Amino acid sequence: MIDRHPWLDALAHVVLIVGVLIVAFPVYVAVIASTHGPNDFMSGLIPLLPGHEMVANYRSMLTDGLSSSGAPPLGGMLWNSLVMALSIAFGKIAISILSAYAIVYFRFPFRAVAFWMIFVTLMLPVEVRIVPTFKVVADLGLLDSYAGLTIPLIASATATFLFRQFFLTVPDELMEAARIDGAGPLKFFRDILLPLSRTNIAALFVILFIYGWNQYLWPLMVTTTSQHYTIVMGIKRMSDVADALPQWNVVMTTAVLAMLPPVIVVVAMQRLFVKGLIETEK
Amino acid sequence: MQTKRTVFGNRLLPYALLLPQLAVTVVFFLWPAAQAVLQSFQREDAFGLSTTWVGLTNYADLLSDPTYLNSLKVTAIFAPAVTLLSVGLGLIFAASLDRLARGSRVYAALLVWPYAVAPAIGGIMWWFLFNPTIGLLPYLLAMVGYRWDHALQPTDAMILVVIAASWKQVSYNFLFFMAGLQAIPKSMIEAAAIDGAGPVKRFFTIVFPLLSPTTFFLAVINLVYAMFDTFPVIHATTGGNPAQSTNILVYKVFVDGFIGLNLGSSAAQSVVLMAIVVALTVIQFKWVERKVTY
Numbered sequence: 410m411i412d413r414h415p416w417l418d419a420l421a422h423v424v425l426i427v428g429v430l431i432v433a434f435p436v437y438v439a440v441i442a443s444t445h446g447p448n449d450f451m452s453g454l455i456p457l458l459p460g461h462e463m464v465a466n467y468r469s470m471l472t473d474g475l476s477s478s479g480a481p482p483l484g485g486m487l488w489n490s491l492v493m494a495l496s497i498a499f500g501k502i503a504i505s506i507l508s509a510y511a512i513v514y515f516r517f518p519f520r521a522v523a524f525w526m527i528f529v530t531l532m533l534p535v536e537v538r539i540v541p542t543f544k545v546v547a548d549l550g551l552l553d554s555y556a557g558l559t560i561p562l563i564a565s566a567t568a569t570f571l572f573r574q575f576f577l578t579v580p581d582e583l584m585e586a587a588r589i590d591g592a593g594p595l596k597f598f599r600d601i602l603l604p605l606s607r608t609n610i611a612a613l614f615v616i617l618f619i620y621g622w623n624q625y626l627w628p629l630m631v632t633t634t635s636q637h638y639t640i641v642m643g644i645k646r647m648s649d650v651a652d653a654l655p656q657w658n659v660v661m662t663t664a665v666l667a668m669l670p671p672v673i674v675v676v677a678m679q680r681l682f683v684k685g686l687i688e689t690e691k
Numbered sequence: 692m693q694t695k696r697t698v699f700g701n702r703l704l705p706y707a708l709l710l711p712q713l714a715v716t717v718v719f720f721l722w723p724a725a726q727a728v729l730q731s732f733q734r735e736d737a738f739g740l741s742t743t744w745v746g747l748t749n750y751a752d753l754l755s756d757p758t759y760l761n762s763l764k765v766t767a768i769f770a771p772a773v774t775l776l777s778v779g780l781g782l783i784f785a786a787s788l789d790r791l792a793r794g795s796r797v798y799a800a801l802l803v804w805p806y807a808v809a810p811a812i813g814g815i816m817w818w819f820l821f822n823p824t825i826g827l828l829p830y831l832l833a834m835v836g837y838r839w840d841h842a843l844q845p846t847d848a849m850i851l852v853v854i855a856a857s858w859k860q861v862s863y864n865f866l867f868f869m870a871g872l873q874a875i876p877k878s879m880i881e882a883a884a885i886d887g888a889g890p891v892k893r894f895f896t897i898v899f900p901l902l903s904p905t906t907f908f909l910a911v912i913n914l915v916y917a918m919f920d921t922f923p924v925i926h927a928t929t930g931g932n933p934a935q936s937t938n939i940l941v942y943k944v945f946v947d948g949f950i951g952l953n954l955g956s957s958a959a960q961s962v963v964l965m966a967i968v969v970a971l972t973v974i975q976f977k978w979v980e981r982k983v984t985y
Contacts, residue, residue: 412884421787422794428784429801432861435816436808438827442819455825504711511708516698523709530720532968534919536941540948540957541723541730564715581696594699623809625923626945641809645927648815657819664812671807679800686806686863687870 436668442661443467450657466662483666486640490622491670493558493639497621498614500563506606509572510598514584531566535627543630557631558639562624567689568613574688575609576602612685615678619671640667724965730958749959758935759943759960766939769853770917777857778909781864782902786894789872799869806862810855811923817855818928821847841929845936848929852937855928856921864909871905872898911975915968940964 438455445460474482511517512524535542542561551557579602587597628642638646644663647656675682734745753759784802788795805813821828821841829839841847875898883893899906922941925931931938931946938946941964948957 412890414890417890418790421790424783424787425791425798425802428780428787429798432802432805432858435813435820435858436805438820439816450825453825454830455819455822455827457827504715507708508712511705512694514695514699515701515705515708516694517702517705520705523713526713526716526721530716532972533720533724533965534968536919536922536944536964538720538723538727538961538965539945540954540961541726542719543949544726545719545723560715561719564712564720569712584695585697588697588699594701594704597699619807623807623811625809625811625926629926630949641811641923644811644815648818648927657825660815661819664815668808668812671809672804675804675807676800679803683803683866686866 439661439664442657443665445658447656447658455657462658466658467666470659470662470666481635481638481643483640483643483663485636486638486643487666487670489555489558489637490639490641490667492555493624493628494618494621494670496555496559497562497624498617500559501565501568501617502610502613504563505565505568506572506603506610509569509576510602512569513573513576514594527564527566527569529566530564535562539626539630546631552631553633553637555637558628558637559621562621562627565617568617571609571613571689572606575606579605608681608684609688611678612681612688614685615674615682616685616689618674622671643667727958727961727965730954731962734955745955749955750963752956753959753963756956758938761935762938762940762943765849765935765937766918768849769856769921769937769939770914772849772853773856773860773917773921774910774913776853777860778864778906778913780857780861781909782868782906784861784865785868785872786898788869790890802865803862805859806866808859809923810859810921811927813858814852814855814924814927817851817858821851841933843933845933848933848937852921852924852929856917856924860913860916864913867905867909868902871902875901908975911971915971918967919964 438457441456441459442450443466444463445456446462446465449456449460470482471484472482508523508527512520546552546557546561549557551560583601584597587601592600623641624639625642628637628639629645632638632642640663644660644667647660647663731749732744732746733742734749735742788798791798820826821839823829823840823842826839832839839847841851879897879901880893883897888896918939919941921939922945925937925939925942926945929937931942940960944957944960944964947953947960951957
């Protein structure tokens with residue numbers, strides 16, 4: 410603090426408190442709505458204080474789902490989301506750490522070509538090439554499977570760049586010493602480089618878990634039966650019904666369950682999350 | 692391109708290491724993108740039995756299609772509005788936090804977590820708050836005499852999707868501005884204070900100019916976010932309506948390709964979008980190269 414301005418400090422507190430309230434308000438309302446029965450949404454105003462139906466709502470959604478809209482139990486959807494998020498996070502980390510290793514620690518023909526092929530994937534978000542990508546996945550027979558949900562999303566230029574940047578900062582002497590001691594490339598990778606990359610891997614994992622969990626358009630397209638629905642896309646099926654019948658309590662129960670796991674990950678691993686976020690964008 | 696001063700001598704190993712990434716890239720990125728470019732020059736008959744080469748017709752049709760021009764206009768309002776709102780709020784929160792010696796960690800923790808919420812879920816929650824019959828915000832607006840109805844009023848629908856799409860981005864921008872503010876040397880601020888500049892003057896003449904690389908970077912990132920990653924917000928709330936008033940470009944690609952099954956037009960739209968992403972990425976990397984250092 411350089412100079413004292415009590416009124417400015419007070420203003421800063423006010424701005425931040427208002428900010429926190431605005432940011433948290435929709436979630437508060439969603440949590441409150443998930444504790445009410447269906448009749449509280451028929452008319453008047455959305456409830457702003459907790460109701461008594463919380464246990465009933467969560468229990469029935471987790472085990473029975475919403476039969477009127479053909480929505481399966483949320484337990485299964487949460488499981489699918491978890492499988493998808495973990496596969497994408499581990500898959501991306503695995504293939505990009507290997508390719509970054511090849512690009513930094515070897516010299517071979519077409520190295521630059523490989524680097525640029527990975528680079529252009531930055532420019533091709535799934536939304537803009539959605540129809541042909543869907544066709545490729547359909548032709549490969551991957552519709553409605555975990556493989557179809559995850560593999561098309563695991564190529565990642567940003568993760569490769571992050572590992573490349575990190576490998577370039579690892580002192581050359583480490584590799585030279587390892588070679589003198591007789592370590593081959595795989596042993597060097599496993600015993601030296603991988604342990605050194607631990608923090609980066611963890612930070613990247615947090616970001617990629619959120620990325621995988623929050624996928625919407627892709628699971629919406631490649632799942633044709635409810636068996637592989639993920640929870641983030643499943644909410645759309647319930648809200649479509651909500652316009653006809655006011656089932657807001659059910660929709661908001663689903664919303665709360667869908668956002669809980671990634672929010673817990675961010676809150677519990679905040680330091681890694683901030684590191685991962687800032688470094689993957691550089 | 693950089694490598695190590697000594698490298699491993701293996702001939703085949705590097706290709707084996709690259710194989711998984713390149714295989715996924717070719718099969719799911721480059722091949723579909725090439726298909727999109729190819730399809731954009733073709734037209735299928737109504738039964739999908741034959742395709743004919745039509746040159747630039749699909750592109751020419753886009754430019755004379757009023758719904759596409761409308762979608763361009765909608766995106767030109769939506770993307771800058773989301774960017775302005777989320778970057779602006781992120782900066783205000785970060786600058787406020789920077790003043791405080793105590794309690795800043797608590798505020799930071801409370802402002803950061805919405806980044807983890809999926810855009811679709813954020814969209815649904817704001818949609819609920821703005822529900823015309825039972826929502827809280829229409830109820831408050833009715834008190835000041837405004838009848839909110841995003842199912843009928845294009846302006847209301849646009850405001851709804853802009854707020855819903857900006858909500859989680861505020862956390863992201865806030866984090867980057869925090870990092871940017873921490874990188875500004877305290878000695879500069881102190882020097883200005885000794886010269887008699889008050890906190891407001893210091894912010895506008897020193898802090899904000901020094902943050903300009905961060906601001907520019909965030910402007911590009913948020914434009915990309917608003918143009919491409921907000922599909923779930925639109926899909927889960929307004930569905931591009933009423934009267935196409937929230938039908939942004941990336942949503943239209945999906946609707947025309949998947950629901951309308953107009954593959955040629957959808958592919959041409961994809962190619963236009965790819966061109967926009969390439970342009971934005973190039974701008975961003977140009978900036979990274981001549982990054983300002985203090």
